[in-house]
Amino acid sequence: MELDLVFLSRIQFALTIMFHYLFPPLTIGMGVVLVYLGGMYLKTRDPAYQQAQKFWTRIFGLNFAIGVASGIVMEFQFGTNWATYSRFVGDVFGSALAAEGIFAFFLESGFLAVLIFGWNRVGPRMHFFSTCMVSLGSIFSSIWIVVANSWQQTPAGSHIVPMTREVLDEHGQRMFNENGELITAPWIIDGTPVMRAEVTDFWAMVFNPSTGYRLSHVLLGCFIMGSFFILSICAWYILKKKHVDFAKRSFRGALLLATVSSLLIAINGHQQAQNVYQYQPAKLAAFEGHYESDGSADLTLFGIPDAEAETVHARVAIPGGLSFLVHDDLSFSKPVLGLDQIRPEHRPPIWIPFISWRLMIGIGTFFILLTLFSYFLLWKGTLFEKRWIMWAYVASAGLAVVANQVGWVAAEVGRQPWIVHPPIVRGDDGNPILDEEGYLQYKMVEAALPDGTPYQRYAGLSTEDGVSKAVAAEHVAASIVMFLFIYMLLGAVWIFILNKKIQHGPDPPEEGFGESKTVNMFRLEGDREHQHRADAGLWDDTVQRDDTVQRDDTVQKTPGGDHD
Amino acid sequence: MIEAVNDLTLFADGFLSLSRNSLANIWFLLLAVLLTGYAILDGFDLGVGILHPFVARNNTERRLVMNSIGPIWDGNEVWLVTFGGALFAAFPEAYATVFSGFYLPLMLLLFALILRAVSLEFRGKVTSNAWRHLWDSAFFLGSCLATFLFGVAVGNMMLGVPLDPHHEYIGTFLSLLNPYSIVVGLLGVFAFALHGSIFLYLKTEGDFQQHLRPVMWRMYFVFAALFVVVTLWTTFTVPRAVETLHAHPWLWVVPILNVLAVLNIPRAISKGIEGYAFISSSCVIAAFVVLFITALFPFLVPASNDISNSLTILNASSSEKTLGIMLLIALIGMPCVIAYSAVIYWTFRGKVKLEETSY
Numbered sequence: 046m047e048l049d050l051v052f053l054s055r056i057q058f059a060l061t062i063m064f065h066y067l068f069p070p071l072t073i074g075m076g077v078v079l080v081y082l083g084g085m086y087l088k089t090r091d092p093a094y095q096q097a098q099k100f101w102t103r104i105f106g107l108n109f110a111i112g113v114a115s116g117i118v119m120e121f122q123f124g125t126n127w128a129t130y131s132r133f134v135g136d137v138f139g140s141a142l143a144a145e146g147i148f149a150f151f152l153e154s155g156f157l158a159v160l161i162f163g164w165n166r167v168g169p170r171m172h173f174f175s176t177c178m179v180s181l182g183s184i185f186s187s188i189w190i191v192v193a194n195s196w197q198q199t200p201a202g203s204h205i206v207p208m209t210r211e212v213l214d215e216h217g218q219r220m221f222n223e224n225g226e227l228i229t230a231p232w233i234i235d236g237t238p239v240m241r242a243e244v245t246d247f248w249a250m251v252f253n254p255s256t257g258y259r260l261s262h263v264l265l266g267c268f269i270m271g272s273f274f275i276l277s278i279c280a281w282y283i284l285k286k287k288h289v290d291f292a293k294r295s296f297r298g299a300l301l302l303a304t305v306s307s308l309l310i311a312i313n314g315h316q317q318a319q320n321v322y323q324y325q326p327a328k329l330a331a332f333e334g335h336y337e338s339d340g341s342a343d344l345t346l347f348g349i350p351d352a353e354a355e356t357v358h359a360r361v362a363i364p365g366g367l368s369f370l371v372h373d374d375l376s377f378s379k380p381v382l383g384l385d386q387i388r389p390e391h392r393p394p395i396w397i398p399f400i401s402w403r404l405m406i407g408i409g410t411f412f413i414l415l416t417l418f419s420y421f422l423l424w425k426g427t428l429f430e431k432r433w434i435m436w437a438y439v440a441s442a443g444l445a446v447v448a449n450q451v452g453w454v455a456a457e458v459g460r461q462p463w464i465v466h467p468p469i470v471r472g473d474d475g476n477p478i479l480d481e482e483g484y485l486q487y488k489m490v491e492a493a494l495p496d497g498t499p500y501q502r503y504a505g506l507s508t509e510d511g512v513s514k515a516v517a518a519e520h521v522a523a524s525i526v527m528f529l530f531i532y533m534l535l536g537a538v539w540i541f542i543l544n545k546k547i548q549h550g551p552d553p554p555e556e557g558f559g560e561s562k563t564v565n566m567f568r569l570e571g572d573r574e575h576q577h578r579a580d581a582g583l584w585d586d587t588v589q590r591d592d593t594v595q596r597d598d599t600v601q602k603t604p605g606g607d608h609d
Numbered sequence: 610m611i612e613a614v615n616d617l618t619l620f621a622d623g624f625l626s627l628s629r630n631s632l633a634n635i636w637f638l639l640l641a642v643l644l645t646g647y648a649i650l651d652g653f654d655l656g657v658g659i660l661h662p663f664v665a666r667n668n669t670e671r672r673l674v675m676n677s678i679g680p681i682w683d684g685n686e687v688w689l690v691t692f693g694g695a696l697f698a699a700f701p702e703a704y705a706t707v708f709s710g711f712y713l714p715l716m717l718l719l720f721a722l723i724l725r726a727v728s729l730e731f732r733g734k735v736t737s738n739a740w741r742h743l744w745d746s747a748f749f750l751g752s753c754l755a756t757f758l759f760g761v762a763v764g765n766m767m768l769g770v771p772l773d774p775h776h777e778y779i780g781t782f783l784s785l786l787n788p789y790s791i792v793v794g795l796l797g798v799f800a801f802a803l804h805g806s807i808f809l810y811l812k813t814e815g816d817f818q819q820h821l822r823p824v825m826w827r828m829y830f831v832f833a834a835l836f837v838v839v840t841l842w843t844t845f846t847v848p849r850a851v852e853t854l855h856a857h858p859w860l861w862v863v864p865i866l867n868v869l870a871v872l873n874i875p876r877a878i879s880k881g882i883e884g885y886a887f888i889s890s891s892c893v894i895a896a897f898v899v900l901f902i903t904a905l906f907p908f909l910v911p912a913s914n915d916i917s918n919s920l921t922i923l924n925a926s927s928s929e930k931t932l933g934i935m936l937l938i939a940l941i942g943m944p945c946v947i948a949y950s951a952v953i954y955w956t957f958r959g960k961v962k963l964e965e966t967s968y
Contacts, residue, residue, distance in 0.1 A: 107730070113683060114726040118719050120693050124708025125715050128777075131708075135701020136927040140935050143698035146691035147942035154687045155946075155953050158680035165964065166956050178949075210924040217916030219907055227630055227923060234774050241701075243928040513709035515778040524716040531723055538727070542734050 048518035051509045054126045057525050061118050063450055064532045068112030070449050073187060073264070074271015075105045076180030078299065079160075083173040092554035097295055098176075099164070100551035101275070104543065106161045111539055113154065115532070126521065130464055130511030136243045137203050137250060138193045145189035152182030184264065191263050195256040197465050198456070199324045200242070202249030205504055207231055207238040207492045231495060238492045238500055242465070254324055258317040259456075265310040266452060269412065270445045272303035277442035278547055280435040288550045293429060300423075304416035311409060315370070321459075322371045325466055326382045326477070326485065328459035331393040332402040333367055335383040342367035342381035350395045355385060382477065388484045391462065398459040401451035408448040415441070467505030632933060633926035636699040637902070637909070639939060643695060645898045647688035649804075649891045654678040654685055656805015658725060658752025659798060662745060664809070664824055669963070670817055671745060675729055677812040677961040682729065684950060686722070698935055702776055703909040703925040710770060710778025711762060714785060718758045725751030733967070753798060760797030764790030767847050767904055769913035776910070776920055789842060796835040800897070803828040803874070804890040810883050812961045825878055825886075836871060843904075849911070850904035860903055867896035 079101060086094035120142070123131050131138075159167055159175035167175070196203070210232045214220055220228045232239045244250055276299045282292035322329045329335075334350040334357040335342060344366025348357035365377025372379045384392055415437060422428035429435070460466055470486040472478045480486050488504040627635075657678050665671040678685075697704045708715060724747045732744035768789060771780045806825045810818060843850055854860050870892040877886035905911065909925045912918040926932065 110683075110726060110730045113686075114723045117686075117690060117722060120690060120697075121708060121715055121719060123697065124693075124704045125712050126709070128705035128709035131697065131701055131705040135697055135704065136931045139694070139698025139701055139927060140931050140938070142694040143691070143935055144938050144942075146687070146694035147938060147946065150687045150690050151684070151942075151946045151950070154683040155949055158684065158953055159956060162680040162964075162967075163956060211921055213917050213919070213921070215917075217919060219921070226628075229923075232924075239775075244931050244934070247930075247934050513705075513712070514775070515706075515709040516712045520712050520716075520782075523713075527716060527720055531720060535723070535727060538731055542731065545734065 048522055050516070050518040050521060051512050053518055053521040053525065054512045054516075055508070057126060057521055057528065058122060059454075060525065060532070061115065061122060061528055062453075064528075064536070065112065065115040065119055066450060066453060067446060068108050068115065069183070069187065070267040070270035070445075071108045071274055072105060072112055072271075073180075073183045073267035074269070075101060075108070075274065076176075076183050076271075077268060078271060078275060078302070079105060079176050080173075080180045081298065083176045087169055087173050093291070093294065096551050096554035097291065100291075101295075102160060104278075104546055106157070107539070107542060107546065109153075109157060111535060114535070118528075126513055126516065127464075127511050128513035128515065130506060133241050133506050133511070134197070134465060136241060137196060137200075140244065140247070141189045141193040141196075141251075145186050149182045149186035149189065152178050152185065154182075156182070187263055187267065188260060191260045192251050192253075192256055195259050196250055196253050198259075198460060199253050199255040200465065200468060200505070201253035202244060202246040202251070203242045204245050205240055205242050205490045205502075207233075207240050233494065236494065238494065240490070240492060240502065255317075255320055258313065258320045261313050262310065262317055262452075265306045265313060266449050268302055268306040269310065270449055272299040272306065273412075273438070273441045273445040275299040276303060276438045277440075280438035281547070282550070283429055284432060284435045284439070291551050296429075297423075300416060300419060303412070304420065307409065307412040307416055311413060314406070314409065319371060319373075322381070324469070325460065326469070327384065327387045327391060327393055328398070328456075329371070330382065330384045330387065331395050331398040331459050332455060334395060334399050335367060335381060336385050338380055338383040338386045340380060341365040341378040342371070342383070344370060350399045352392075352395045382485065386479060386483060386485050391485075391487070393459050393461045398455050401455040401458070405448050405452045405455060408444050411444070412441070412448075462507050462509070463505050464508040464511040465506040467503045627929075627933065629926065629929040629932065630923050632929060632936065633699070633922050635936065636695070636926070636932055637906070637922050639936075640692065640695055640699065641898055641902045643688060643692040645895045647685070647692055648894045648898055650685035650688055651682070652801045652894055653805045653808035654682040655752045655756045656801035656803065657809055658748050658805070659756065659802045660805055660809065660824065660828075661752070662749045664806075664821060666820070668741065671741070672733065672963055672967065673813060673817065673961055674809065675732065675748070676963060676967045677809055679729070679961075679967060680957045681954065683726075684953065686726075695935070695939075699927055699932060700909055700920075700922075700925040701927060703920050706772065706776045706778060706910055706920060706925075707762075707766075710772075710780070711765075711785065713782045714758050714761065718755055721751040721754040721758065723751075724748075725755065756798050756801050757794040760794030761785065761790045763797070763901055764793030766910065767793070767843065767850070767901070769911035769919070771914040772910065772912040772918040772920070774918055776918065779914075789846060792835065792842065793839055796832070796839045799828060799832040799835055800890075800894065803832045804887075804894065807874075807878075807883055807887045807890055811887060814960050822878075825883075826875075829874055829878070833871065847904060850900070853903045853906060857903075863896055863899050863903070867893060867900070870896065 079098060082094050082098040082101065085091070086098060156175040156178040159172065160179055163172060163175065208231075209229045211227045211229050212220055222228055275295055279292040279296040279299065282288045283296070318329065318332075321332075333342075334345055334348060336355045336357075341364065343360075343362035343364050345357055346361045346363065348360035348362070350357045365374075367381050368374045368377050368379045371381050384395075415434075419428055419434060422431060422434065467487040469477050470488055477485055489501050490504045492500045492502075494500055657674060661671070661674050665674050693704075728744040728747040728751060732741055732748070735741075765785050765787075768787070770778055771784075773779050803825070806821060806828050810821045810825060813821065854864070870889045873889040874886045874893075877883060877889060907921050907923075908919045909922050910920040912920075927935075
């Protein structure tokens with residue numbers, strides 16, 4: 046069997062980005078919670094806040110470490126596997142990525158050190174400041190990367206132009222004209238001009254038509270991830286009757302964030318769907334399995350899409366629902382452009398977008414119902430006694446992961462066959478102009494060759510043209526095996542350590558930042574003892590680290606009452 | 610707000626009066642700055658990783674070694690990430706050519722960097738000798754392999770790589786493992802090991818510190834021998850390196866300072882002023898980067914088969930506009946980065962101690 050380079054490169058990208066994307070939503074979501082806890086501690090000096098802050102910071106640090114390690118892979122992969130794409134988009138995409146490095150990565154990783162290792166080295170104010178910087182850094186990084194991705198979906202502030210290059214003489218020396226300028230010439234290989242996208246207006250590129258909707262969607266998704274992750278762990282503590290006071294407190298805070306985010310993301314999602322329809326109608330049609338452009342459009346709830354027959358079998362639909370969704374049309378009758386008006390070679394695959402889109406919305410709806418019902422029970426005072434609700438929250442962290450993942454899957458697979466989606470040809474009224482065969486048209490760009498022959502190409506880039514030409518399919522297969530191996534290992538160890546930290550639970554509240562005499566003395570003595578044993582060469586097998594000490598985790602009577 | 614944004618844009622337009630060629634040259638130098646920052650900072654923590662299994666005699670010492678870089682290695686690695694991002698943004702053609710051309714070595718590099726990162730994180734989480742041993746080995750292997758691959762990459766860039774007219778790499782994986790590049794890789798390993806041993810000496814105290822003294826000497830002698838070999842080899846096989854120095858005689862200052870810095874390391878160690886030895890080893894690494902980029906100029910990726918297929922700095926660069934915007938971003942961002950990096954280094958100054966939050 047011949048290995049397909051494009052297919053393998055896509056598989057590898059999907060594998061590595063999906064693994065990586067387990068972590069950024071967790072760190073972004075939890076970062077906001079840590080800022081809240083740190084701020085509340087500064088304001089009230091209530092040790093319970095600091096107890097929570099310390100516990101969640103430990104888990105945050107673990108998630109962050111794996112996020113960073115798997116993030117480097119993403120940055121390298123544009124060049125290693127998608128070199129042609131990198132050459133095409135580098136001028137536009139690169140400035141966003143460089144800004145991410147300078148503004149976001151340095152901020153995050155620098156202050157993370159203070160956050161995790163600095164408890165005894167800096168005062169509470171500096172610690173809080175560092176927490177804010179880490180959270181800000183993680184949000185910054187999401188901004189730049191979403192800007193770059195949104196530009197790929199709805200390019201703006203850029204144009205596609207033929208490149209020129211300087212000419213070298215036969216010895217490889219530079220050549221200058223009489224004004225001392227380098228001699229350049231159009232770059233044409235085998236009669237094809239080399240073209241790329243270049244920035245014309247930086248801010249128009251940054252605020253391209255989909256950036257705002259997509260960025261708020263991503264951030265709300267991250268808040269949902271972070272809050273349900275915390276809810277999940279707290280619900281488990283409540284079910285197991287461990288650290289109950291701590292758990293209830295954190296639960297209430299996280300529930301507020303989860304409820305607000307779930308409600309907002311529904312409103313935002315509706316607007317975003319309309320934005321997708323306007324700029325990428327093929328994508329929305331694939332989400333909906335929508336093949337009929339004439340008449341009112343129904344909203345499919347369930348069904349089995351069939352790309353061959355251009356229909357959805359066993360369909361359960363709301364009549365005119367899609368007309369309403371897309372046009373806010375209360376008559377439920379306006380037509381919606383369907384896949385029948387997209388050239389077959391420009392249609393996205395249907396199964397994956399159709400299912401992942403439905404899954405995301407289903408989980409989102411479930412979250413809204415769950416959180417609102419929880420508030421009703423909280424008001425009645427019976428929330429924490431309802432075991433089935435608590436079990437639902439334990440499972441909800443997994444659902445939040447799925448929702449975040451499939452949302453991106455729908456967005457990225459729905460963009461196919463393009464890696465950079467070309468704009469649509471529109472009339473003066475802003476509506477798409479169809480070609481004579483009745484298909485939607487994508488913009489072309491023209492360049493004249495020196496001999497006057499015109500040259501045309503799409504104002505975008507197809508995915509299969511984006512891969513690296515210097516890489517062999519076997520090499521990609523080998524690296525997929527490597528990533529599978531290392532990510533399975535990482536994933537297993539992550540879950541193992543996460544479980545350990547959760548089992549260990551929060552330390553009892555203390556009078557923070559070295560102010561408490563007793564706690565500190567205990568620590569100093571502990572250190573001295575460690576040092577003494579180390580000097581005596583006894584360290585290796587006799588001393589266990591703090592978090593490996595097994596505790597008798599029975600019913601907790603007072604806050605922190607289970608400590609030592 | 611909108612006005613502020615407009616002002617910024619106008620300011621950015623100021624940079625656009627610079628030609629694409631000047632901006633590309635400025636970015637070539639800025640990338641060298643990022644590379645120098647990376648090599649000096651991550652240099653010592655990679656070096657610490659390379660030495661790890663050879664210097665620590667028991668679990669406490671192993672933890673001391675790891676925690677000497679505990680709070681800072683992550684920030685150091687960001688210099689590499691930013692270097693990668695800046696290369697992509699400023700020289701997309703070079704980024705694409707090199708990253709796809711060096712596919713397998715880069716995959717190994719990623720493997721090494723991930724291994725290293727997680728071994729630091731995971732080692733202390735379970736009290737079991739087998740577990741610790743596993744991650745100790747991973748920490749060493751990751752550090753050593755990453756450093757060696759950096760060296761091999763530099764060696765190949767010095768020699769030039771075979772490229773087609775599309776700037777696509779047409780060599781093989783094995784052709785990257787040529788003798789010259791392997792020796793440059795070894796030089797990298799021992800340069801970082803030396804740099805790391807001095808750093809570790811400065812961060813430790815007492816018996817363990819004394820134990821590190823002979824280690825510094827051993828690393829120094831191996832490094833010095835490789836330094837002589839690579840210098841001679843480069844002079845004979847990479848004529849471009851010497852030509853640039855002849856064309857711009859003031860650049861001779863760099864190799865001269867480099868040699869002085871190399872000679873200052875043993876002086877400082879034997880006088881007991883190890884801080885100066887660390888500054889010297891940092892200077893040596895900086896000089897390596899400067900010599901590397903002078904050998905490249907005006908190319909970014911020289912083609913070994915047909916010089917006209919080379920990627921020059923100009924041909925590899927982004928447009929005037931993008932380079933100008935990026936320069937603005939760098940001018941705003943880098944002073945902040947340097948300021949708070951300094952604050953963080955200051956926070957974690959002093960001898961390494963094992964605390965509750967240590968690895």
